[in-house]
Amino acid sequence: MKSIQLMVLFVATLFSATAQQKITVEEIYRGEFRAKGMDALQSMKNTNQYTVLNSDRTSRSQQIDLYDFATLKKVATLLDTKSHTDLADGIDSYTFSNDEKQILIANNSNPIFRHSFTANYYLYNLNSKNLTKVLENVQEPTFSPDGTKIAFAKENNLFVYDIATKNTTPITTDGKKNAIINGITDWVYEEEFAFVRAFDWSSDSKKLAYIRFDETEVPQFSMDMYQKELYPTSQTFKYPKAGEKNAVVSLHLFDVTSKVAKTVNLSNYNDFYIARLKWTNDANIVSAQVLNRHQDNLDLIFVDATTAIAKVVLNEKDKAYVDVTDNLTFLKDNSFIWTSEKDGFNHIYLYDKNGKLKNQVTKGNWEVTSYYGFDEKTKTVFYQSVENGSTVRDVYKISLDGKKKVRLSSQTGTNVATFSPDFSLFINSYSSVSVPTTYTLNNAKDGKQVQEIVNNNALADKLKKYNLPTKEFFELTTEKGHKLNAWMIKPKDFDATKKYPVFMYQYSGPGSQEVANNWLDTNDMWFMMLSQQGYIIVCVDGRGTGYKGAAFKKCTQKELGKYEVEDQIDAAKVIGNYSYVDKTRIGIFGWSYGGFMSSNCLFKGADVFKMAIAVAPVTNWRFYDSIYTERYMTTPQENASGYDDNSPINHVSKLKGNFLLIHGTADDNVHVQNSMQMIEALVQANKQFDWAIYPDKNHGIYGGYTRIQLYNKMTNYIKEKL
Template sequence: MRLFLISCLVVAFYAAGAQRQIAVEDFTVRNTFGQKSVYGINWMKNGQFYSSLQNNKVVKYSITTGQPVETIVDGAGLSPALQIDDYSLSADETKVLLLTDVESIYRHSFTAQYFVYDIAQKTVKPLSGNGKQSYAAFSPDGSKVAFVRGNNVFYVTLADMQEVQVTTDGKFNHIINGTTDWVYEEEFSFVDGFQWSPDSKKLAYYRFDESGVREYNLQRWGKTLYPTDYRFKYPKAGEANSIVEIWLYDVASKQKVKADIGTETDIYIPRIKWTHDAQLLSVRRLNRLQNSLDVLHVNAATGASRVVLNEKSDTYVDLDFIDNLLYLDNGTQFIHASERSGYKHLYLYDMNGKLVRQLTQGNFEIADVVGVDEKGKTLYFTSTEVSPRERYFYSLSFDGKKKTRLTAAPGTHRINMSSDYQFYIDYYSQSAKPLVVSLYKTKGNALLKVLENNETLAKAQEEYGFANKEFFSFKAADGTTTLDGFFLKPRNFDASKKYPVLVYQYSGPGSQEVTDSWGGRHFIFHQILTQKGYVVAVIDPRGTGARGEHFKKINYKQLGKYELEDHLAGAKYLASLPYIDPARIGIWGWSFGGYISSLAMTKGAGVFKMGIAVAPVTNWRFYDNIYTERFQQTPQMNASGYDDNSPSTYAGNLKGNFLLIHGTGDDNVHFQNSVVLEAALINAGKKFRSFYYPDKDHHILGGPTRLHLYTMMCDYVLESL
């Protein structure tokens, strides 16, 4: 009876509008506000089903009802039992490749154990008994599985489970076959550096010679008597890169042919892709300064190549374009993206690179190409046409005459479409509404089933009194450009009072934080601050994305200059608001955002009372060359662009409360960045605080680390602002 009465009192208490308090543990140790989704979607070949990974089971669902109809494989029921981390089906859907026991290396790379499950026989076999594998993939005919181990390429013939070694010269820190070096992985966002030809008769693969790349020495402290050195190849701005080659291996003859990608070796190959012709490989070639992109067509038998398309820029060719090269099933055309109009749009070419026509146009950006239905002569995509803060789903006829908006609800829509274009799954959220995942029939745009509505999370945000995004705009430092931001305000906000405000920003080139979607980076941490009486403002300066080429590329050769100017203008705008205390404005950020908050407290000193920088770049000379040179050119060409906006250059200007945080095991933004800034601050006689996390990488994860980090940052905000 006592428990019953207590429960009733608790219910009445919250029903009356009381607000539960968020603890740091709620999002670092517990998953109180975890947003559910639908993962591992695989559209099946007959068009009536899809599969998904749920609760360690690969489950087959009916598209028309959204109901499960069959468990394809249950990890717990296998012998041996497996924890399924991911899976893929063979093209004929008779076998499943199961991935388990994953060990991460860097951001995308990993090793794992793979198993092959035969659906009809209900048998499971390890892919290889010779050590863990990486990036395993079925051949299109389902007869073989290729993978990488020890920087070499292998494949297994499934009929007899025999292992064939394709390359033999792989060696750590020297030669890499079938996967990528560190900088390709980080900046071109892929590690599976091999591809089967459409007829399963050839393998195309990358070969990196990184012998000439300088090593970075990362000390790992651990619990041993002496720390260990981990040395890996990391090309900083202006330094030498790996020499990259593309090779083609013939399965039947076991012979290899080197693709002709030109005589210049100081280049990048950000993508390869087989066309629908099994004898024609498409290779994208980017020059060192990344302002000229070539599309090459390579003869798979001879390696001979020709350039069919060249895209040039006065600044840089956006990397987003390298994934928007789509070869049509008709074998005679392809679609490519370009910013030549000032906005990212899609163009149709024939296989010789002759422009057929522009497919999309207008003063907005194509966000994602969802599908190309050649039979229905329809293109599907998402775009910013309504607003840069939103993403809607559209269909467009090939002749450009019939465009239809398929999603109506305001907010952000991300689409996963079936291979026959008859169905799609809409991942939708809005600033006050957590993710809703819904299944639609394309014809008639009919909703079939809501697959996930995050009802529990929606109730939790009400119970805890989450602050909703309140969008605002103000003028950039140039006085004409309009910038976007949003507020998170305390639930009991009183406009007659004065509030401290903490600005959060990332500010990186082409990024976007101000979107009409639920959550965002560090969202729950910011909610804690609103509960403690703070206003949080999130701002996107010039140089960020979704608003056209000029807006995004204004910072070319001078990263940090305009971003800082706009955050100083943002602080001035905030100070002008009657409910903001102009003496208590702070700024914080992580990575690029940490760079900007460091710059704000030094070069922009005196505007912000407090700054927090987590894992910041402090001089772009220390960062990798692919990312940095894309925006800055090399230090040899543009020394002032590197030094004129370095926080270390202005360490003597520091004013206000400054907290500098870094993980000593950060392979991405090296701990060196913070060490150099600290030395400059010490030499300038400046007081500040710093904290390092032993052996933690750029994400500062593992064990109780995030609990400690966010608790420390929260305490620092309360103390300093």
Template structure:
């Protein structure tokens, strides 16, 4: 055979090129993750469906300017810039970049959010500007004072907002301001905004709603005079400052709640009848389709009874339209999975009363009920209800608890059809007329992909596919992330994932770092694109570790029994499952069972502490960031939902709190907390340290001055993750 020297040379050079390319792949570093943003994805932000269903608007921005761009669905193109910071600066040369917007009813004016300032997790205040798009004029709301939750009335003639614990309404014709309330006072009375615990646990910051006819504003009034104060010291001055705010801990007094309705025509306020019992919650209010009728969701203190009240806003009288009870707790949908149909045709809502969260149709008076979806899977979100076509669009876990897929079903429970095509996680923003939707999709291997669809599911265009993200990823050493499941000693099947080194060798023995959250209704193991934290896992993997995560009992999307099993015993079954998971991982041929660690943040920090203390023969090390260490220290709504009050369940509170197991510490322990944590107070870390010192246990700890629960700001994230990395490498 004649030897082809030229062909051999080409093959050899190609091999060298491929080898060089492989060698060129970069290591993932903390700088590339948290400073350079190398693994971030683009998206389509601030989508606002316009009155004509053919169009939608979206918020775009660059370093100095913001724009609201109008898109034509049929032409698949941007056709106009409705709001442009550069244009606004020709009116007011000091106009700042805006971060949010909303249109009035006829889309001739826009409310622009500037100088945005966050208060707690969901609360904020800002300076709002009114921009008249047709006249090209700009006016500042409330004389430029910072206000919260400025909202157009449905007819577009007024704006309501809160400031200094009071509720106001301004007439857009002249911007004259009317005070709806005047008794608001810091740490005493709040009108139209939520108190701290409602904001955190009921996902509510704005606590007022315009009626559909723009004649009334319903709002909540919180009397937190009897709620005890929590005091945080703010460091940075010669003398630290005290910051005191009302925070009801488990078993302590809550705010007294009232529901009120203000009539814009006569300036009168009516108090709604919400019953004689005052130790209650009102997590939501809605306007029904019946003129002047307000819907009020009422929960008892233990949250095992939920009533839907229908109220006459002229008299304040109410009737109970629907009641749901549970042996544990009624799981409410704080993403507002409740819709009042037009023309008083009833209520569409979700409930897990049959053991899985499904869609129900109730008559307007709540007496008749039809279950629309059924099965051993869960509806996670109501996307849209089209009364004209009698179709309901929803996201569910029918394919797998790890997936989120879009379905449509008839209001009669027939004709269910899956609209999403790819396995992974779908999030949907549907047009007002239910003719189109924008789909945000990702999976383990596909970054955020934004597409435009008809309601039939037909894809019309791709708005963002993040090719640049995929190209950047190709330049880094990234190991596989794989799902797995296993069965515990108690015959419980659990889902998990593992992140492997890029050069994984099944013949080697690897230490394992487990990541846990594990709180009620949560989920970490799902088919979505990795976050920045996941890239830290890739970085650790490439340093010779396997990172694993398991969703224990108590987590969500596998039915009521799986989630509610932890009732009155938080920590018991979750820690048992994490210890079982560590034992399972330790049995794998490529895992060094003597070097298994666990880490978590918040509820995850609670779990990692508890697992190390009670599983001291399984875990070698643990990191707890901002952990709850005793449920008596945490807030009333969250804790009592799952544990009842300490007065009712003292054993449950103490049996699985880390402070009562500190004496069992044997391995390496790192405790991290922010001193300005308004959510899980620094007190949790202090008390655990006291117990560890008392029982003569050596450990490491670090506190971040004035940082809140997220522990961020400036160089904080880099500092934190470098410390976590060093601890893992030195102790595991």
């Protein structure tokens, strides 16, 4: 009897060790697998401290807490919403004045597009502890360097608020919806140059530089908003499609004291972009990055605020395109640090104040992926790179002369640093495909860990019962000889003697990366769920993706969707020949650029792919915006075949497999027009397919139960069609 009990116990133990609790879409999109982080982590500038926005669920309050970098101990709670009924709705974001004695707090934010929003703003004085509502429904309020004023935008005009007098002075008055914008970017700049605030203070707080957008001639785009009203409303905004007219931009200077405005003479440029604006350490010189429309010529210009005359201090050209950099850093003498991929890889350069190259700081067949800062005391540059492989990220420091390089991160995976103001310490966020994000305090001298701050051990323990499979990284070589980064997730009970269906995922856009050694996101958890249901999941980064050098990234120039599609089809053929893969059951999925790709792969690779899901896809490059599309394709007038040969809408007659097309009607980025015209093309080609339209949902297609319904729909489609 005892031996039978032992046998039962052994079998039960074995079962519990190997049993796999099933993941559900509901769990994923309710946030059950979300990792803990350090919200709104900000390094202070004047003290060796940092702040974090914490939440107290019991009291439904938020706190801006101040911590000491060296000890990690909380020094003070700078503000607690419990004490301020005006902030009962919470803190959306916060910024400090330069002297860090005032905080500007945003709440009741209302999104406009991807990055832009309006909000109400409260000014909190850390000495007096007074909280005052100062601005309502405004954009991008920014302290002057001396902390006495706040510049902001409202309804397409710029203003300055004087904190002491509480007076507001208009800088511009000609702002008008869908016509003139002052100090805030238009839709296409916001989306493709990824910035909203198009104004900047001089270092002496006396002047403002700003960009003005005249979008009068830009064609309009309208979206119907259905909501729950009897009649839909229409949202209309200016959207320049490839080859169409862009906003005419101009650069202006405003003297806050004299209230005199000047226009910078940029008459030597025609049909151009002002992609960045930044004041130098010299209060009389402002810098701007000016790109031609093809984006293959970039000038860094310095503008003399007295004369409003611009001079070119640095020029970069490229046969394909020049990337705008956010890493322009001015040193005390106005020499500057700049990142560029002019030698074939993205690296750090030092120039003198006149734009003469002093030194290339980093070198090698690898990319600098983030520039963290420069320590004036030790003349040391801190950065992140892919020096140890394009799928991992490490933190480094190096002397300005390019010597004394030290690797500060030690674990293989993704390391992201936040440095203390004196660069003596840094908070390292580390994760890998098998380790959820961990935050540690590290010494910037040698990178050694001082102390752990936040871990996700509880999440790791929680996931044990799901007995997740491993995401395996490998290099896939196509028959044409292209070596591509890839990962694969096999079912946990994988049996090499069986044949499995394969579901491929990719994004594939220029400079992007999906094959990276970091912790699992929500898509990964969905893929893990699919693996539990007997699917092998594969992701391949084809040519045109990032972090392997400019030649690999830019080889798709003028032919978006040609080589990337070729690589996905060729990768699927290689995978289809694995002994454990059923080559008749390969599917592919993607969103946005990935949706463009999955559509093209199913049509052009009709004998390779059995099914595809395309979410919010570009179906014709002629429908997409000017800045993004022309960067890689020039204009449709110049490159008609590049546009048409690679747009899936022109290949619908080749469809053989199962196709699911999904789009949101309020997608301001990739308009639902793309899918509507694709649907009509498929109908006229007499092709059967499936589609789902999400009313009033933007490019992200989320809100309420939307993601749960969407991912259940896609899951069911995969199970039915693959």
